[in-house]
Amino acid sequence: MPHEPDPPPAKRFKPGSPFFRLDKRPGGMLLPRASHAPTSLDVQRKQLPIYQARTQLINQLRQLHNAVLIGETGSGKTTQIPQYLYEAGIGRQGVIAVTQPRRVAALSLAGRVAEEKRVQLGKLVGYTVRFEDVTSSETKLKFMTDGMLLREAIGDPLLLRYTVVILDEAHERTVHTDVLFGVVKTAQRKRTEQNKVPLKVLVMSATMDVDLFSQYFNKSPVLYLEGRQHPIQIYYTKRPQSDYLQAALVSIFQIHQEAPPSHDILVFMTGQEEIEALARTCRDIAKHLPDTCVPMTVIPLYASLPPTQQLRVFQPTPKGSRKVVLSTNIAETSITISGIKYVIDTGMVKAKRYNPDSGLEVLAVQRVSKAQAWQRAGRAGREDAGFCYRLYTEEEFDNLANMTVPEIQRCNLASVVLQLLALGVPDVLNFDFMSKPSPESLRMAVEQLYILGAVEKKDEQVLLTPLGKNMACLPLEPRFSKTVLMSPDFSCTEEVLTIISLLSVDSVLYNPPARRDDVLAVRKKFISSEGDHMTLLNIYRAFRKVSGNKDWCRENFVNSRNMGLVSEVRAQLKDICIKMNMKMESSQSDLANVRRCLAHGLFMNAAELQLDGSYVALDTHQTVAIHPSSVLFQAKPAYVVFNELLHTTRCYMRDLCLVDSDWLHEAAPEYFRRKLRASRS
Template identity: 35%
Template sequence: MSTKYNQLQEQRSHLPTFEYKQDLVDAIREYNILVIIGETGSGKTTQIPQYIMEELPELKKVGVTQPRRIAAITGKFQFAKRVSEEQGERLGSLVGYNIRFDDRTSVDTRLVYMTDGILLREATMDPCLNKYDVIVIDEAHERTLETDVLFGLLKQTHRQRPDLKILIMSATLDVAKFSDFFGECPIFEIPGRTYPVKVVYSLDAPKLATIKSAFVDRAVETAWTIHTQQPEGDILVFLTGQQDIERACKAFSQKDRDCDYRRQVKFYNHGDGVSRAAVYPLFASLETFEQKAVFELPRQGERKIVFATNVAQTSVTIPGIRYVVDSGFVKEKSFDPNTGMDALLVTEISQAAAIQRAGRAGRTAPGKAYRLYNQESFERMEPNTIPEIQRSSLLGTVLALKTMNIVDVINFEFIDPPEETLVKNALKQLYLLEAIDEEGKITKLGVKMNHFPLSPCLARVLLASVDLQCSYEVLIITSMLAGDMELFKSPRKEEEAIEAEKCKIKLAHHTGDHMTYLNVWHEWKWRGKSRKWCKENYINYKVLETASNVRSQLMDVMDKLSLKIIKGPLIKRKKSKSSKRHIGDNDHGESVDPVPVLRSFLTGYFTNIANKAAHRSVFSHYAPDEHLGRTSAGVSSTALVALHLHPLCALSNMLDKAKIQYSELDWIMYTNITYTNKAVMKGVSKILWDWVKQGDGQARIRKLPQTRLNGEAQPSVEAEDLQAKQKQQAAEKEQNNIASLKDLEESKKRRAEEIDMIRQRALARRKKE
């Protein structure tokens, strides 16, 4: 055996899980459903699946799920790479991984690490999950939308396949809910090797609301105070998003450069201390090589300072952290079904999140957690974070459930049911996309849509492009949109920002974002997919690289569904004196006709259209019917909100440079709206009103009141006759009851009169006597 293999085996034996290996194996053998608690870093993700393979050979295949954002931050499943090394095997053979658009498994693979979304898609194709003997839901405390749906599906699957072993692994002690949901199944606890953490509250911040506008500056100042006055140990600072993190990194780095460590730094009980700081950002869209740097140990005499989003809260262990700075805020996305908008707002964290953040400081030694709020603010926080399923659009989720012939989606067994409004909104949208029929049953088109690892809207666009004979171009644009990352970079330096703006205008297409994405792809491909060209033009190379992988997988799906990939019609550019090639042109001076491409996108997003407000530089959402995006008062919620173009939108750039006028933007289509401090449209392109009129979307909108989208049974003629007869009988019975009551009242009245007459006669006799 190699030296590295022996070292890995030695490291395995020192993990907290190793001490409980036999007890774990016995529990897994005895129980088919088991909840396992283990702190992050205990080894449960990498070791428990190996124990199953090594000690329970009768269990042939193991599937381990991770939330997608955790998979992104750990770089294409480092877990799988680590486990394959510990097993002494090549990645993709005995151990592999499967994430969206990247499958590294083979027929020999026994252990598969995958995103929860991948397993959810597999469950729609095979509800019994027959190819697996063990399913491990890891990081269950993250409570992602896909994980919550998987809970419900696995509960149903277990009724059909009692032999399937289900392990729920979580890093939090609040797991009674998981156990109760699965019939009070046993809980196995792996004690973590944690150290005491001292919580330090801020005394000069009476309320969280008072620091909301300045928490980044306060976080930097607190981190700097720790760095200059506390003993060795790395610092983890929790902020809300990329913009805040980049600003904090810049501010801290400037302080580090200006600091004379020999005079200013005071280290207590720690010799000479450190002589410099290494500052790192950490967020999901960070380049892979930059993410990896965060997890490396600092050099001698250097302190690592990490500014991170809540991705570092529970599921990612950064070695060496002894100090945590908790801003008390998180950037959270919430979907509003009345407006169809995602609100991306900075909100207060929950008590559970604050406790989890503090726990990051006690992984390797006693630590301290500095909270930028007081204890009263902590006590006023919500006890737990709202699960994602209760604040997200359920479009893809409901389509997956319908594909599995789950008719009554509203009453599906969720661990925490979403609001009925969210489910009904998703049903309406799926009906409008022709994915389900009037009775809520999935259509042939809906089945095809579910084959694509895309949002239902993008899948519908791709299918429409086949009919409109431009699937080649739409496939490229869809692949770029699927990554959900910004294509163009926004540098902070003024000189670079000006250059970046020029590049965006140069590459922009006059119709808007969708054709601009196609322009960028063609230019990148024409230049040999050059990383250098991307850097020079301030383009995110990761978006194009990911899109290339996505496109390959989507082509495979289209091939399986026998869908043709057809190049759209070309337009010959008018001759000009300049012989210079135009952006987006081929070698013959021809460019792609944008009309069929944009009409394909309109098929999937015909409810996402807006027109320009008169005499104003904003737009209003077009709500053609009271059944879409309307409040109880009958007024469109979205129509009341002014819609703005995103600063990186191609049309916005051209408006700024007077390349086009607002008068040219009568009607536009957008892919989504995000609300931060105002409603901002992304993925915007110009359209013609005639395209909307010619589509059948308006007709489907008008049919909405007659639909039974949750699958309520359509009554037969006999049932209707019986119902009418029962109503008539009930009415007659009611009439008889009323008549009987009247007779009774009359009888009571007569009896009272008789009694009164008898009483009067008796009184008269007494007087006479």
């Protein structure tokens, strides 16, 4: 690529800036669009690029059963196409579903479309996400997470309530999206065979492997929508950055001190802990800047934030202030945050990788793909010309993978297989996946479900057991579902629901490094020698005793937002358990029963102390260690169960619970006879 001189805006940045050159988005020059004053919703709708193609689009969609729509971010496809279909009477005899990979996108899009239609949210336009349903019998335009449509398909495999399913942000290729592709395709075929009302399927994205999607959906036509991308100037670093967090911090304040106040910044990071730590640092530094600097409003954004907190990013920035949004890849494509002029891309993302040979699932920080990098850059050009600062060199960019590996090919498939069986898929191993996982991954998933007692094998067929059917009713990982379902046998359902809810959200503990001694002193009163699960239970009980008091949370270094989310998740799980006629009992102060129940559900995540002081995971025979954040870090219990393995410098067990070897044998006698023999041989 020929070198170009630095563009004029680069001169605004101080000498010694790590950035050095401009690149252009592939696909030719992008021309700026004249800006316009804020206008009414109707006028705004008509100014979207998609409006020009409205009539042609409706005529095409009226005739097609399937279509793949590619539209630049900003073309208006997600908000307008459902409305165009409804207004044209297409699919009105049922519901038009629009699926999103993320909860925050479903919420914000439903809100926007309800506003444009001038209706109350939950009437004509509604949304359904995990643990929240804002719809009614009047709802005709329904925004939902793909996981929710999958859950509906368990009770209605033909999706007969729906006349149109729009699979949006399809390129994200989450596990749920990939399974949903197959479920929707099957429902469409069967409805035609049975002479039912036909199902129209639209697949939408800003970028994707068009041929793959078109082929999969019966060679469906591809419709291209003109976009509204403004020019973006892209800067790379001169040298590789050893610490992307430090580089992000420097870049934020470099821009903050030089750029006009109305220009907001979006920073892409990898996870909650990283985001919260950088948010605190930014706020501290901003307090000590000279008065000539504009005030800075720092807003975190990640999936486990309560919805009210997530929606803060959409609020207008106070006049004369700058908004700095620190986000995971949730802001890559799913949502549009107005005012963003600068994007800082760390080039990193947190992703799960599963190795079926070792049985090890690792959540690790890794490089983004080129497709992700372009999506991130595009966030800066939604409303006007923008700038993207990549915290990596151009050479590093050239070496990135073109596309992200679909999640279905790099995760543990036990949940997927359980869901497919609940959906009535007769041959799970040969399910019509768009990107087929390895046969070994599928076999391992079936084996795990068999060990958990969720499936049985009859004449080469895999069938759900009664326990498996109940496990599929809970929106949890199979091992957590089993733990909840076993809890009445140990008279501790209330405690187990609390613990599983605590494990289902990001950490409720807040550990500022600068106040390490204060944290340790305060936590002492909650710490249980029986492990992290019991410690978390103690903290939750104390939180409930003070009715979630915010001052109490601050004093005890508890994340009140995440605790609020735990209460919501717990209430929803309890509702499901009550509907399944489960006994709601509490073990009160007798926590041995709670630990015994955890051993029965999490026994595949068990580890045994070795003579040399190390631990071996009994399922995989992998050498593991207790994570320094665990209350058992200094202890050496003979047996523990853990929630997850985290691979950094070594393989660490996170969230541990002390268990007896007898309980493990009691939970799965044959499995442990086999495993213990192997670990000692």
